[in-house]
Amino acid sequence: MYDVAIIGAGPAGSSAAIFTAKAGKKTLVIDSDKSITKRAWIENHFGVMEITGPELVEIGKKQAQKFGAELVEGTATNIAKIDNGFRIETEEKSYEAKHVILATGLLTDLAEKIGLHTKPGVEPRIKTIIDVSADGKTNIDGIWAAGTVAGVSVHTIITAGDGAKVAINVISELNGERYVDHDVLKS
Numbered sequence: 001m002y003d004v005a006i007i008g009a010g011p012a013g014s015s016a017a018i019f020t021a022k023a024g025k026k027t028l029v030i031d032s033d034k035s036i037t038k039r040a041w042i043e044n045h046f047g048v049m050e051i052t053g054p055e056l057v058e059i060g061k062k063q064a065q066k067f068g069a070e071l072v073e074g075t076a077t078n079i080a081k082i083d084n085g086f087r088i089e090t091e092e093k094s095y096e097a098k099h100v101i102l103a104t105g106l107l108t109d110l111a112e113k114i115g116l117h118t119k120p121g122v123e124p125r126i127k128t129i130i131d132v133s134a135d136g137k138t139n140i141d142g143i144w145a146a147g148t149v150a151g152v153s154v155h156t157i158i159t160a161g162d163g164a165k166v167a168i169n170v171i172s173e174l175n176g177e178r179y180v181d182h183d184v185l186k187s
């Protein structure tokens, strides 16, 4: 049983996985390699002078794996409620997790299939988004959403930030107190 399963390894999903794995949470990331970020040339991501979208996505995956996140290449086809969590199905295999974060970018087919409330997008060229509360919760307790699919502005610094925000809320819920992840520069 994973603590957190994250669907999508774009900026939102991988950023969430960096935080949950670094917090010692057993983290699974399932990704179908259809990130829109792979078409981007990025010069407006704070702290990074310039970078290609594919590089940013690859670095994000490596950072999450550095802290122990398990990355599975595949498509999550269904999510079903089980006793103390959820069963996530892919074409090859199914997994179990206490919490699930959907970070599926433009794709809302899985969300609609499992009964998550969706609504029209507000950002340019975004058709449908998942209806989430300010902390990233959906209408199904234990399923969260982050990034483009959760309706935030479609920019890497914002989608990555939203992934981190939702991850910290999931970690805090698992820990029963607010979580902070600060490393200190050694003098």
Ligand SMILES: Cc1cc2nc3c(=O)[nH]c(=O)nc-3n(C[C@H](O)[C@H](O)[C@H](O)COP(=O)(O)OP(=O)(O)OC[C@H]3O[C@@H](n4cnc5c(N)ncnc54)[C@H](O)[C@@H]3O)c2cc1C
Pocket: 007, 008, 009, 010, 011, 012, 013, 030, 031, 032, 033, 034, 035, 036, 037, 038, 039, 040, 041, 042, 043, 044, 045, 053, 074, 075, 076, 077, 103, 104, 105, 106, 107, 110, 146, 147, 148, 149, 153, 154, 155, 156, 157, 159, 160
């Ligand atoms: C041409 C272009 C140029 C851009 N230029 C910039 C720029 O200069 N600066 C900037 O800040 N932003 C730019 N962006 C926007 C940036 O790419 C997005 O803002 C953003 O980062 C999207 O992140 P995300 O994680 O929400 O979605 P994505 O990066 O799309 O990631 C979603 C991931 O979820 C996976 N997925 C979906 N459904 C499933 C499923 N059922 N099972 C498994 N995996 C699934 C997909 O395969 C994908 O890898 C650009 C976008 C485009 C298209």
